[in-house]
Ligand code: SF4
């Protein structure tokens with residue numbers, strides 16, 4: 077589909093996308109975490125763009141971060157210090173994990189972008205006081221943005237923005253559902269490009285493309301793709317999976333990905349911002365209701381229960397843990413999640429990745445064995 | 452694991468034995484808690500212990516236990532067991548040791564008495580929250596999280612309100628678990644004692660600004676246990692008063708920690724518990740004394756925010772603004788102040804792969 081190509085093209089060259097967006101008079105604010113309040117950034121007239129590592133060799137970042145830091149944090153710092161993010165107007169750091177927290181300091185001290193903000197969100201998400209605090213922090217961030225643009229963000233601006241991002245989320249959810257119903261309908265690498273592209277590209281363009289793609293898939297001839305209906309169904313969980321190769325390996329081994337609990341997947345677009353009078357309250361509500369990230373706390377069993385629920389909903393035959401090496405929050409959750417899955421008799425496998433691991437054939441072999449086991 | 456270089460008799464610190472005895476008594480008390488109808492709370496090292504003391508709940512610090520496991524060189528064994536449980540080797544070693552020790556028992560003191568509740572304050576790191584979630588599931592006991600947002604841009608009004616409200620929630624939590632009311636007079640008293648102990652501890656650490664220094668950071672690592680474990684009690688106050696006297700006397704008598712002190716150094720990060728002896732020997736060999744460190748002073752680094760007459764209000768701020776919960780440029784400022792105060796010739800940074808919040812940013816601090 078030609079629409080897929082646009083997404084593939086965009087994610088292969090975010091700097092080019094950035095230049096086009098800047099031509100449309102939107103300055104770009106980068107972020108690394110699914111808790112970044114994109115709606116606020118957009119309402120202020122900026123373009124929110126998720127930052128990824130291109131997995132270039134680490135050179136500059138070594139002077140700031142030790143080797144036992146996850147490749148996302150090191151990689152993104154590397155890109156910035158190497159000048160590859162010079163298109164940025166600034167960046168925002170929502171509070172996530174210890175590594176991002178220190179990255180924020182290092183970033184502030186070593187990069188020279190015009191705009192910088194920390195959004196020190198609560199870690200607890202299950203109490204009234206933490207919800208109040210979340211709302212206050214969002215309000216504060218709104219003020220930071222207003223100062224940067226030199227005008228107020230009206231409720232109207234914010235509601236329009238919320239509407240747009242809700243639509244994007246609804247389309248992505250729809251696409252995921254379509255895929256889960258008919259796994260052969262779209263391959264993993266295309267889906268990856270669409271989701272990733274939606275975090276990078278102009279949001280109006282994203283909306284148009286998503287509308288076209290959804291329409292095409294809804295009316296496509298599912299009989300032609302029936303072949304995948306008996307393939308082992310896989311759910312991926314973890315921090316992020318930014319490597320299309322993984323999807324290819326899974327598919328070549330005969331499996332199909334039918335859902336995920338990834339920071340760059342469903343966790344990012346999960347849930348809708350509800351419509352309540354105060355848009356800040358509305359944003360707060362989504363953050364405290366959506367699937368929780370392991371760096372936050374909603375209950376002791378929230379993530380364990382969620383992964384089982386997701387696997388059942390998607391009728392998954394197996395779950396793949398895709399963990400980044402040196403990622404503490406996910407590594408701490410893994411044994412518990414595994415226990416939940418084992419108890420529910422859902423097969424699972426752990427893949428610990430750093431940027432190098434992908435190239436080695438070992439990973440592919442393990443994945444193949446896992447999928448064949450379910451075949 | 453302390454007074455290592457006390458090769459001559461006069462160099463031995465009397466307080467060391469007293470301290471050991473106090474710690475033994477304390478651990479015995481916690482072991483017998485269940486029989487004496489006392490409740491036990493496991494709490495993070497940076498956590499607000501004073502309300503526990505005021506409510507007669509015995510606090511236990513799993514991190515301290517993690518350090519003991521490290522010092523007794525049993526860490527490796529527990530970490531292997533943790534790995535078998537599925538915990539990656541790259542995770543904080545204190546956490547791994549404690550998690551597997553809870554399950555497999557054993558260790559230098561035969562494992563910790565099981566908790567009746569867990570209190571986790573994330574002012575030191577995000578790891579502790581994951582760690583306490585795990586233990587809350589394992590022991591199936593209530594968990595209270597005191598969420599202290601990092602002070603990137605200072606102690607903002609938002610943070611202030613949030614943490615202060617949580618202090619009330621904390622007290623309610625304790626009242627619910629213990630089915631008792633907090634006695635506010637007792638609370639105020641405990642608050643005063645806590646502050647007093649912190650002040651005395653700071654004064655003890657300050658004695659090392661003398662050349663030669665009467666004690667080293669290695670001694671400080673050892674004497675720290677009481678301020679972590681028993682602040683808020685008269686025991687701690689009495690002990691640190693004695694320790695302070697001993698140190699001042701050593702200064703008067705010209706007794707130094709390192710016999711021919713020539714270089715004065717600062718230490719950054721957690722102690723390397725399992726190699727303390729070796730390390731202190733190495734420094735002494737080169738006539739170098741570690742006169743101070745960023746670790747042991749963390750337990751009094753935010754004392755300035757405490758108001759003894761208004762403890763509950765002010766502790767919210769004090770617990771939020773501790774050394775690790777601030778930005779690295781502020782950390783660097785504090786270090787520079789320490790270098791001046793202690794008249795240090797150098798700064799030793801230990802990059803510790805098991806503790807990310809302490810270690811990331813070190814390379815930048817180096818440059819500031
Ligand atoms: S992958 Fe893990 S360690 Fe890295 S930024 Fe994300 S949560 Fe933090």
Ligand code: SF4
Pocket residue numbers: 514543544545546575576577578579721805806807808809
């Ligand atoms: S990560 Fe560091 S601060 Fe946190 S518990 Fe481990 S050693 Fe302590």
